[in-house]
Amino acid sequence: xxxxxxxxxxxxxxxxxxxxxxxxxxxxxxxxxxxxxxxxxxxxxxxxxxxxxxxxxxxxxxxxxxxxxxxxxxxxxxxxxxxxxxxxxxxxxxxxxxxxxxxxxxxxxxxxxxxxxxxxxxxxxxxxxxxxxxxxxxxxxxxxxxxxxxxxxxxxxxxxxxxxxxxxxxxxxxxxxxxxxxxxxxxxxxxxxxxxxxxxxxxxxxxxxxxxxxxxxxxxxxxxxxxxxxxxxxxxxxxxxxxxxxxxxxxxxxxxxxxxxxxxxxxxxxxxxxxxxxxxxxxxxxxxxxxxxxxxxxxxxxxxxxxxxxxxxxxxxxxxxxxxxxxxxxxxxxxxxxxxxx
Amino acid sequence: xxxxxxxxxxxxxxxxxxxxxxxxxxxxxxxxxxxxxxxxxxxxxxxxxxxxxxxxxxxxxxxxxxxxxxxxxxxxxxxxxxxxxxxxxxxxxxxxxxxxxxxxxxxxxxxxxxxxxxxxxxxxxxxxxxxxxxxxxxxxxxxxxxxxxxxxxxxxxxxxxxxxxxxxxxxxxxxxxxxxxxxxxxxxxxxxxxxxxxxxxxxxxxxxxxxxxxxxxxxxxxxxxxxxxxxxxxxxxxxxxxxxxxxxxxxxxxxxxxxxxxxxxxxxxxxxxxxxxxxxxxxxxxxxxxxxxxxxxxxxxxxxxxxxxxxxxxxxxxxxxxxxxxxxxxxxxxxxxxxxxx
DNA sequence: TTGTAAGCGTTATCAG
DNA sequence: CTGATAACGCTTACAA
Numbered sequence: 001x002x003x004x005x006x007x008x009x010x011x012x013x014x015x016x017x018x019x020x021x022x023x024x025x026x027x028x029x030x031x032x033x034x035x036x037x038x039x040x041x042x043x044x045x046x047x048x049x050x051x052x053x054x055x056x057x058x059x060x061x062x063x064x065x066x067x068x069x070x071x072x073x074x075x076x077x078x079x080x081x082x083x084x085x086x087x088x089x090x091x092x093x094x095x096x097x098x099x100x101x102x103x104x105x106x107x108x109x110x111x112x113x114x115x116x117x118x119x120x121x122x123x124x125x126x127x128x129x130x131x132x133x134x135x136x137x138x139x140x141x142x143x144x145x146x147x148x149x150x151x152x153x154x155x156x157x158x159x160x161x162x163x164x165x166x167x168x169x170x171x172x173x174x175x176x177x178x179x180x181x182x183x184x185x186x187x188x189x190x191x192x193x194x195x196x197x198x199x200x201x202x203x204x205x206x207x208x209x210x211x212x213x214x215x216x217x218x219x220x221x222x223x224x225x226x227x228x229x230x231x232x233x234x235x236x237x238x239x240x241x242x243x244x245x246x247x248x249x250x251x252x253x254x255x256x257x258x259x260x261x262x263x264x265x266x267x268x269x270x271x272x273x274x275x276x277x278x279x280x281x282x283x284x285x286x287x288x289x290x291x292x293x294x295x296x297x298x299x300x301x302x303x304x305x306x307x308x309x310x311x312x313x314x315x316x317x318x319x320x321x322x323x324x325x326x327x328x329x330x331x332x333x334x335x336x337x338x339x340x341x342x
Numbered sequence: 343x344x345x346x347x348x349x350x351x352x353x354x355x356x357x358x359x360x361x362x363x364x365x366x367x368x369x370x371x372x373x374x375x376x377x378x379x380x381x382x383x384x385x386x387x388x389x390x391x392x393x394x395x396x397x398x399x400x401x402x403x404x405x406x407x408x409x410x411x412x413x414x415x416x417x418x419x420x421x422x423x424x425x426x427x428x429x430x431x432x433x434x435x436x437x438x439x440x441x442x443x444x445x446x447x448x449x450x451x452x453x454x455x456x457x458x459x460x461x462x463x464x465x466x467x468x469x470x471x472x473x474x475x476x477x478x479x480x481x482x483x484x485x486x487x488x489x490x491x492x493x494x495x496x497x498x499x500x501x502x503x504x505x506x507x508x509x510x511x512x513x514x515x516x517x518x519x520x521x522x523x524x525x526x527x528x529x530x531x532x533x534x535x536x537x538x539x540x541x542x543x544x545x546x547x548x549x550x551x552x553x554x555x556x557x558x559x560x561x562x563x564x565x566x567x568x569x570x571x572x573x574x575x576x577x578x579x580x581x582x583x584x585x586x587x588x589x590x591x592x593x594x595x596x597x598x599x600x601x602x603x604x605x606x607x608x609x610x611x612x613x614x615x616x617x618x619x620x621x622x623x624x625x626x627x628x629x630x631x632x633x634x635x636x637x638x639x640x641x642x643x644x645x646x647x648x649x650x651x652x653x654x655x656x657x658x659x660x661x662x663x664x665x666x667x668x669x670x671x672x673x674x675x676x677x678x679x680x681x682x683x684x
Numbered sequence: 685t686t687g688t689a690a691g692c693g694t695t696a697t698c699a700g
Numbered sequence: 701c702t703g704a705t706a707a708c709g710c711t712t713a714c715a716a
Contacts, residue, residue, distance in 0.1 A: 001487065004693060015703045020695055032701065047485070052458045053399045054693035057708045062395070064438075064459070072420040072427070075625075082414045085441045089448065094459060096406075097439040099427045106431065116394045117406070117436060143389070145343065257629040283415075284626030287599040346709060357687045362711055374685065396709035399692045 003048045012042040019043070023050065056118065065308065066114035067097045068107060068137075070127025074254070076280050076297050077125055080151060083301025084123060091309060093120075104133035111137055115144050121308045122146060126153040128194050128225065147311040149304045153196050157321040161311055163304040165295040167197050170326035171204025171249065172211075174277040174293050177328060178247045179212045182337035183275060186214075187238050187245035189259070191252055192225035201251045201279060220245065223255070231255050232262035239267045246275060246337050253278035253285045253292055275335040277328070289332035299324055345390045354384040361385070365392065398460065407650065408456035409439045410449060410479075412469025416596070418622050418639050419467055422493060425643025426465060433651060435462075446475035453479060457486050463650045464488060468495040470536050470567065489653040491646045495538050499663040503653055505646040507637040509539050512668035513546025513591065514553075516619040516635050519670060520589045521554045524679035525617060528556075529580050529587035531601070533594055534567035543593045543621060562587065565597070573597050574604035581609045588617060588679050595620035595627045595634055617677040619670070631674035641666055 009016045014035060022031060022039040042048075056062040067084060069077050081097065088095050096114055100107035107130050114122060122141060126134060131153065138160055141148045150162040178186050188205045191198030206216050222234030238245055248271075250256035256278050260268050278285060281294035303322055311317060351358045356377060363373060364381040384390075398404040409426060411419050423439065430437050438456055442449035449472050456464060464483060468476060473495065480502055483490045492504040520528050530547045533540030548558050564576030580587055590613075592598035598620050602610050620627060623636035645664055653659060 005695090006693080016694080017696090017703060018701090021702085024695085035701085049454070049458050049486075051399075051460060051693050053395050053404070053460055054708085055695075057393075057395050057399060057693085057710090058695055060708080072414070072424045073417075073625075075415075075417050075420065078414040078417065078420045081439075082441065085414070085439070086443070089440075089443075089452070092455070094438050094440070094455060096436050097423075097427070098431075098436070099424065101428070101431075110431070112391070113434070113436060116391050118393060118395055144391075254625075257626075261628060282626075283417075283596075284599075284624075284629055286603060287626055288629055347711090348709080358710075359688080359712080360686060363686085366711085371685075377685080393709050396692085397711075399694090399709085400711055402692085 002051075003046045005048070005050070008039065008043050008046055008048045011046060012039050014039060023048075060118075061120055062118050063092060064094045064096055064117065064119050065305070066111070066117075066119040066122040067095050067125075068110060068114075068122065069097070069099050069125040070102050070130060071099050075282050076254075076295075079297035080125055080301040080304075083298035083303075084305045085301075086298070087302040087305040091305075093305075093309070100127070100130050102127055102129040104130050107133065107137065111140065115140075115146060119146065121312050122148045123151065123304055123308060124148060125151045126195070128192075131195060147308060147315065149308045149311065151300055151304050154321050155196050157319065159319060161307050161319050161321070163300055163307060163322045163324065164197070165300060165324045165326050167200035167326075168204040168207070170279065170293040170295070170328075171201040171251075172208045173204075173326070173328045174279070174291075175205050175208035175249050176211070177291070177330070177334065178249065178275065178277060179208065179214070181247070181275065181334060183247035184214055184337075185220075185243065185245045186247045186249060187220045187222060189231060189235065189248060189250040189252075189256060190221050190223045191255065192223060194225060198251055205249055223251070228255065228258045228262055231259035235259055235271065236263060236267055239263075239270055247335075248274055248276040250276060250278040253280050253282045253288075253290055256290070257284065257288065274333070275337070275339075276333045278333075281329055285329075286331070291331045291334045292329050293326050294329050295324070295326050344393075345388045347390070347392070350381070350385050350388055350390045353388060354381050356381060365390075402460075403462055404460050405434060406436045406438055406459065406461050407647070408453070408459075408461040408464040409437050409467075410452060410456075410464065411439070411441050411467040412444050412472060413441050417624050418596075418637075421639035422467055422643040422646075425640035425645075426647045427643075428640070429644040429647040433647075435647075435651070442469070442472050444469055444471040446472050449475065449479065453482065457482075457488060461488065463654050464490045465493065465646055465650060466490060467493045468537070470534075473537060489650060489657065491650045491653065493642055493646050496663050497538050499661065501661060503649050503661050503663070505642055505649060505664045505666065506539070507642060507666045507668050509542035509668075510546040510549070512621065512635040512637070512670075513543040513593075514550045515546075515668070515670045516621070516633075517547050517550035517591050518553070519633070519672070519676065520591065520617065520619060521550065521556070523589070523617065523676060525589035526556055526679075527562075527585065527587045528589045528591060529562045529564060531573060531577065531590060531592040531594075531598060532563050532565045533597065534565060536567060540593055547591055565593070570597065570600045570604055573601035577601055577613065578605060578609055581605075581612055589677075590616055590618040592618060592620040595622050595624045595630075595632055598632070599626065599630065616675070617679070617681075618675045620675075623671055627671075628673070633673045633676045634671050635668050636671050637666070637668050 098110040281292035623634040
């Protein structure tokens with residue numbers, strides 16, 4: 001059915017060995033130019049496609065990497081994967097993509113399958129819901145001897161490579177920007193304390209306030225997780241204060257946008273025109289005119305994949321945590337104090 | 343290193359055959375319950391993970407499907423992939439995801455790799471830029487005997503399974519909706535004539551007008567491709583007419599949103615408040631309050647994958663084109679005539 | 685009821 | 701410079 005090495009060999013009147021040598025450009029051994037030419041010609045004519053399964057069985061390498069993500073719904077995650085794709089294409093690696101649907105059990109099952117497929121390595125993008133089970137996943141990978149890089153969480157930086165963005169610095173930039181616009185009453189819509197990224201952003205917020213000698217008030221930190229309902233409620237409360245915030249720093253653009261959707265019309269109108277800087281710079285952030293801290297997720301993905309390939313090449317390197325720079329994208333929502341509704 | 347069948351067999355004091363029989367639940371042959379129990383226990387204890395490569399080499403099946411997409415940047419595409427994931431998970435299939443970066447050559451190369459990896463089938467989400475080379479891709483797949491399902495294009499419905507959404511009907515719904523709001527001067531921001539979906543949407547637009555006895559005017563159809571620059575220019579022209587449109591039907595929400603970004607401020611302000619119905623219902627469509635035709639891309643992905651599995655099971659079925667229903671999501675931008683700027 | 689042996693397509697080794 | 705042979709890990713006839 002499918003053309004095999006042996007078929008090409010017979011047709012070209014040589015042995016399978018020779019075919020293999022020619023097609024894999026083994027320059028270590030000298031091949032008669034005429035033989036080489038003939039084999040190549042025959043292989044092309046017959047449409048020979050080497051069976052990578054067989055090769056992998058022998059070599060122990062599949063040129064295949066597993067990617068575990070919470071879900072593709074987030075365009076942030078999608079861009080990370082896009083970055084991986086790009087880098088993978090350049091190294092002839094294929095990506096086996098699996099999403100966990102935010103479910104640790106699904107994640108475990110999917111990883112098991114990836115290992116049975118003998119992936120050469122695994123890239124894990126952590127999500128809030130699968131964070132707790134991450135140590136278990138890492139343990140399994142270590143036992144299987146399969147290298148791994150974690151994206152967006154550095155709580156296991158001692159054991160495993162990770163790639164994150166400079167969240168604390170990004171948050172500090174955002175809040176400092178608002179301060180420079182004259183704001184003093186700046187609230188923070190937080191992503192909670194479950195993820196290290198959310199914690200870092202809160203920490204950056206506090207640092208920026210401190211540097212400007214603005215006292216930190218815990219009541220002005222809203223939101224305990226990336227959940228929309230909680231965020232909306234918290235915003236509602238802030239807006240209704242006698243002296244409401246004049247500006248907001250949101251730990252996540254999507255959280256901000258969706259929370260606004262869930263508000264009462266009056267509050268929603270207020271916040272749509274509020275001074276705000278968000279985080280993650282989704283594509284819609286531009287459409288909404290929201291200033292945002294951009295992490296260039298593609299770069300995260302690319303860096304993670306490159307790191308994984310290095311790790312596969314040199315398993316003995318000490319684990320390393322890469323922190324990629326972020327940059328602030330200024331848009332309409334960067335309003336000076338006093339220019340917008342409260 | 344990695345535990346093999348043979349290791350388990352030795353440890354359990356049986357032959358590899360027995361291990362295989364037990365772990366694959368071959369009920370055709372009777373196994374001593376005691377043997378069965380012991381083998382299972384030993385396999386679990388040793389952490390045995392069957393090597394799917396070896397199994398595939400023998401069986402000719404890899405439980406692996408190739409997915410070719412233009413790019414993950416589009417959340418529409420991302421959702422299609424998400425749907426596939428969901429369905430794949432339920433059938434123990436893994437997805438090898440590759441993006442073409444809108445480049446036919448990359449697509450060709452990626453598909454070649456997928457075939458070398460012996461995927462059991464391929465799912466192709468067409469993009470404007472890779473549409474021209476689709477016949478060539480299909481030819482290669484046919485020659486390789488690898489089943490395939492095309493999503494979002496039905497120009498090859500006779501040769502190959504395809505899954506699309508009811509674009510003409512969706513467009514008709516959208517425009518009829520605007521007509522019911524009292525509009526008569528309705529423009530269409532088109533995706534051009536390159537893709538069958540864009541053509542269908544234009545055709546639905548015309549049909550809705552016709553049913554309402556509103557004469558069709560080709561000057562009111564703007565945009566010749568999904569390119570932003572072209573769209574912006576066309577919109578600018580329409581807005582500047584002495585009697586501009588009172589409503590717009592956009593072939594794509596993203597195209598609309600990005601075109602508006604590129605307009606001069608005055609025109610942008612006008613269009614941000616215009617009566618408009620878009621298409622594809624991106625997540626940001628909700629944030630912007632744009633009414634939109636929703637194709638439930640997840641369903642597309644799920645249906646496509648299911649179809650592919652059926653096709654793999656029964657290669658002889660005649661090719662079929664599935665048209666999935668769409669539904670109109672009404673939001674703020676559904677303004678009655680006269681209520682909005684021009 | 686279980687074991688032996690062959691073979692899937694490839695490449696590494698070594699002999700010629 | 702090229703060919704024979706074995707081996708990767710698994711499943712499956714067939715034999716015991």
